[in-house]
Amino acid sequence: MKSTIFYKQCLVYIFFTSILFLGFYLGEDTAGGAIYDYNIHKKTIEKLFLNGLTFGLLNYDNFSNSHSPIFIVILNYLTSNNELIGRLIYLFISSLIVIVFYKSLVLKYKKKIILLFVLSNFFLLSPYFRSYSIWPGDETIALIFLCLSIYFSIRFIKSEKKSLIFLLLNVISLAAASYLRPIYCIFSIYFLFIFFINDKFNLRFFILYFISNIFLAFPAFYYVFILDVNFFSSSLDGFNIINTFTLFFLTIFFYLTPIIFFDFKNIFYKFNLKNFILSISVTLLVLFFFKYEMSSGGGFYLKISQFLFKNHILVYILFPVAFYYSNQILELNKIKNFILFLLLIFIEIDGYFFMESYDPLFYMLFFTLFDLNVNKNLDINLNKRIIYIFIFQIFLLFSKFYQINFINDFKLI
Numbered sequence: 001m002k003s004t005i006f007y008k009q010c011l012v013y014i015f016f017t018s019i020l021f022l023g024f025y026l027g028e029d030t031a032g033g034a035i036y037d038y039n040i041h042k043k044t045i046e047k048l049f050l051n052g053l054t055f056g057l058l059n060y061d062n063f064s065n066s067h068s069p070i071f072i073v074i075l076n077y078l079t080s081n082n083e084l085i086g087r088l089i090y091l092f093i094s095s096l097i098v099i100v101f102y103k104s105l106v107l108k109y110k111k112k113i114i115l116l117f118v119l120s121n122f123f124l125l126s127p128y129f130r131s132y133s134i135w136p137g138d139e140t141i142a143l144i145f146l147c148l149s150i151y152f153s154i155r156f157i158k159s160e161k162k163s164l165i166f167l168l169l170n171v172i173s174l175a176a177a178s179y180l181r182p183i184y185c186i187f188s189i190y191f192l193f194i195f196f197i198n199d200k201f202n203l204r205f206f207i208l209y210f211i212s213n214i215f216l217a218f219p220a221f222y223y224v225f226i227l228d229v230n231f232f233s234s235s236l237d238g239f240n241i242i243n244t245f246t247l248f249f250l251t252i253f254f255y256l257t258p259i260i261f262f263d264f265k266n267i268f269y270k271f272n273l274k275n276f277i278l279s280i281s282v283t284l285l286v287l288f289f290f291k292y293e294m295s296s297g298g299g300f301y302l303k304i305s306q307f308l309f310k311n312h313i314l315v316y317i318l319f320p321v322a323f324y325y326s327n328q329i330l331e332l333n334k335i336k337n338f339i340l341f342l343l344l345i346f347i348e349i350d351g352y353f354f355m356e357s358y359d360p361l362f363y364m365l366f367f368t369l370f371d372l373n374v375n376k377n378l379d380i381n382l383n384k385r386i387i388y389i390f391i392f393q394i395f396l397l398f399s400k401f402y403q404i405n406f407i408n409d410f411k412l413i
Contacts (some may be wrong), residue, residue: 253322
């Protein structure tokens with residue numbers, strides 16, 4: 001029986017990775033900016049090693065690259081001998097997130113079924129994950145380490161004994177993710193909270209968790225604030241909380257589309273008066289203060305509004321709907337869901353807003369960290385849910401392809 005399941009999992013994995021490798025062969029960039037970023041990384045490698053690595057690291061903030069220098073060093077060693085082989089290795093490593101995510105699902109839902117493995121392959125249909133796997137970006141490998149930190153957090157919570165090792169592995173995995181993509185450090189706040197409310201998390205565990213976080217964060221703190229190599233400060237210019245708040249809710253609502261279609265009756269026919277009043281109240285702030293004027297980014301609905309109406313009218317119409325149903329589906333009345341949701345808003349803290357920051361991150365968190373009634377019996381009609389999610393991902397993949405190749409002025413979303 002186990003060998004049959006493993007055989008089926010191998011076939012599913014080979015099928016989806018084959019589609020990913022086909023994208024590699026075709027030079028796919030459905031994200032729209034992966035090739036551009038990759039070329040920037042290659043230029044940064046030249047600057048970083050020109051006068052020695054130490055000199056390069058100490059002057060990294062002069063290289064006009066807001067991505068982690070750790071990733072640039074890794075990319076150099078991966079591609080220095082043979083760029084093509086290095087990219088293929090990176091592509092394969094990126095595809096391993098399917099296995100890590102599947103292990104997390106099995107652990108959380110206590111079910112080991114082939115459909116969970118099929119669901120885990122949604123990563124390989126994401127236009128953003130595909131593009132930054134094909135043209136190496138820090139996004140994919142950072143997601144793997146973040147997924148590992150989630151896995152170890154679930155192991156700690158689910159384990160019957162006080163398993164300190166899982167706690168430490170969570171910290172190490174999240175630290176690795178943060179050194180590759182610094183913004184991911186904010187998830188330590190969420191993990192601290194869910195560990196703190198767990199019965200196994202006593203004072204000794206808290207002290208060890210706190211000290212290990214400080215110890216692993218110190219090199220980054222010293223590098224950025226003491227040596228003053230603040231390589232990402234320029235990316236924080238122009239931050240507008242109302243813009244980010246508005247576009248974030250619209251983006252989350254966009255990615256909730258397959259979930260809404262799957263459970264349409266239960267979602268749309270339940271009315272919450274408090275949530276409705278709150279939605280209308282917050283919409284007034286959006287009407288008065290939303291003003292996104294960047295040349296690129298903004299998310300799916302803003303770009304559709306600009307393309308069809310040459311203004312932001314669709315944003316104003318859809319925001320109250322997005323706010324209301326995002327609150328309902330993600331059950332933000334639960335404190336740990338609210339904390340996680342709030343942290344997600346601050347993933348995009350610069351003037352530009354790119355929905356790629358939440359793809360495939362949001363689905364990864366939706367099925368693992370969010371505590372949702374809609375996921376209580378995940379195995380029931382799971383095949384139907386997978387169909388909806390995969391159709392949505394394929395739609396997004398082809399819409400990005402169409403946008404990039406046929407609508408030249410429809411800039412990055």
